[in-house]
Amino acid sequence: MREQLDSLGLCFNWDREVTTCLPDYYRWTQYLFIKLLEAGLAYQKEAVVNWDPVDQTVLADEQVDENGRSWRSGALVEQKLLTQWFIKTTNYAKPLLDALADLPEWYGVKGMQANWIGDCTGCYFDFKIRVNGEETGETLSAYSSSPEMVFGAAYLAILPSHRLLHGSSSVRSVLEKAFQPGKDSLTEVTARNLLTGHQVPLVISHKEAFDGYLDTVIGIPDSSEEDLSLARALDLRWTTVLKSDQEGTQSLINSKEFSGLSRKEAFDSITQKARELKVGGHLTSSKLRDWLISRQRYWGTPIPVVHCGSCGAVAVPEDELPVALPKLPSLTGKGMSPLEAAHDWVNCKCPRPFERHLGDHWLPVDVYIGGKEHAVMHLYYARFLCHFSLLVSFREPFWKLLVQGLIKGQTFKLADSGQYLKRDEIDFTGTQGIPVLAVGGGRIEVTWEKMSKSKHNGLDPQEVVQQYGVDTVRLYILYAAPPEQDILWNVKTDALPGVLRWQSRLWQLVTKLREARQLGDFPNPSHLKKKELAEVKRIWESKNYAIQEVTSHFTEDFLFNAAISRLMGFTNTLNSATVTVMQHSVDFEDALAALVKMTAPMAPHLASELWAGGTCNPVLQQGGDVLQQSWPTVDPEYLKVPDFVQLSVLINNKACGTVTVPLQASKDSEQVQQLILESPLGQKLLRKCSIKRAILSPRTALINFLIDE
Structure with missing residues (x-):
């Protein structure tokens, strides 16, 4: 892949490459995991995973085809309960949701993340499982959409698919005896609420799903008719926790120190108390799940935890990170399995201490580039880690987002x-x-x-490069669509002929300049008459406008297709110049130099050839290759001129001339139409026409009038 990237002319500094599968990188992911573990945000529980019985590995959902088979082995994928590591991202759901308001609009990604997180109107509370009055040591988190009423809980309900009924839980056999398919089953298992201290029975619901994606909920009769109906059907006891005054205002009763508070006050106080005691209370939605991070593949980053028979899960000391996998070839030669070589894993170097000032200097990331498939997973988890981390001084990890299409x-x-x-x-x-x-x-x-x-x-990029050339492929990809849109790979579309024609015009432009300069040794502006001077002014204005637009597309909105369109228009302006202007105008040569410089990031090989100007009498060389030049800037004099835009006017898709309009009005279709109709060009060409529609381009200075022929 590195060879393919290099062949496309993509100039990466490989000395600064970050390789996430190497120990010198993942020592820091292991360090973060240990910090999450210390903070009580990393935990283990059984979860259903996709299991390939042939390859003996866990598969991601996208590695299972629509027929339920592994895309690699073809085996029928099994649903299997395995112990997995999770990160409590739900604890940060509310701040992650609220912080979206401070971010710029990101191609609809903010809305996608907000929808993924959901309305954070409830929370989880922790319970300890009991059988015959004895705690089993298992903790169960249950959700309530009315946490202010938690003292009125009557039961805890789980689904028939819950891991307690199917995994290695110590209460599995007890629950299986009580389970009656299609009915709400009252079990001998109870659960003690770690906030209230109350003990409630565990019920196996007849449902296949609760609200959202929950599998464990707290039944509170005061909060819903459904909970009340079930509690009565099972003949359960509970405490009433709400009362209403004559005006209908509700307040709490029978809720210890929270009695007397309004529902809103109790909501805030009870959830805060649970957070302080670390027994739940973090506001989240009923649809958001914690982050499952286990990867049962040999190439995955090892979890830095030692599983001790007497002490349980113990974090590897920080000075022994990274915990790296032994190399498979060495094991194969010795006839050893990875597990047999595990005793060698702890021989690691001491990690360099984290330097906060360097993190604050290099971060946040200037531009995050990724597909929309990462909008609610990878991007969300990256934001979570930044919110959690106390190592840096900022909350949000990315300044800008570029969501590229496929x-x-x-x-x-x-x-x-x-x-x-x-x-x-x-x-x-x-x-x-x-x-x-x-x-x-x-x-x-x-x-x-x-x-x-x-x-x-x-498609192998090298095959396409060999057929069409590096720069043609690069320009085709950039010109075919805005970066956030998908491209259907078909080089026979209009985009490919368009970029081929443009490259040809660029080459012809430099050739014409060279030929014009061969008519005389040095440019002599005194030879330019009034008509040519007006032409030079238009070229100067077009150059500065192009620099403004292309620079903005490169640094602000990333509309590279619009940047190419602007450069194409700029090329046409220069191509229409007379021989006298080419021969004697320094502004023309400066404009052409700016055009080649702005083309260079997208078509570096062609631009380098154009800059060199061929094998003799180079015209544009200003010391070094084009890629060594500074980016062109707008002339200060241009900025002093009132803000006007030269708008190309098309009639039935045919170019008919240009009209200068105020910049502020240039994006308003009605204003632009009126200004053009009032202009000499409009009076001449459109005054007697029946205009069916006028299309103002959102990205280029162009308007197209569709009229009856």
């Missing part, structure tokens, strides 16, 4: 089974060009999906 490839799969096919398994010569299975002629579904090895729709 490059999708054409996929072929059997219509009846959904199995993905390779192209060599398909016959494309069928009736009306409809692809069918090469052997047997089975019907095939054709779709566009994210490129993936498992879908056989990937």
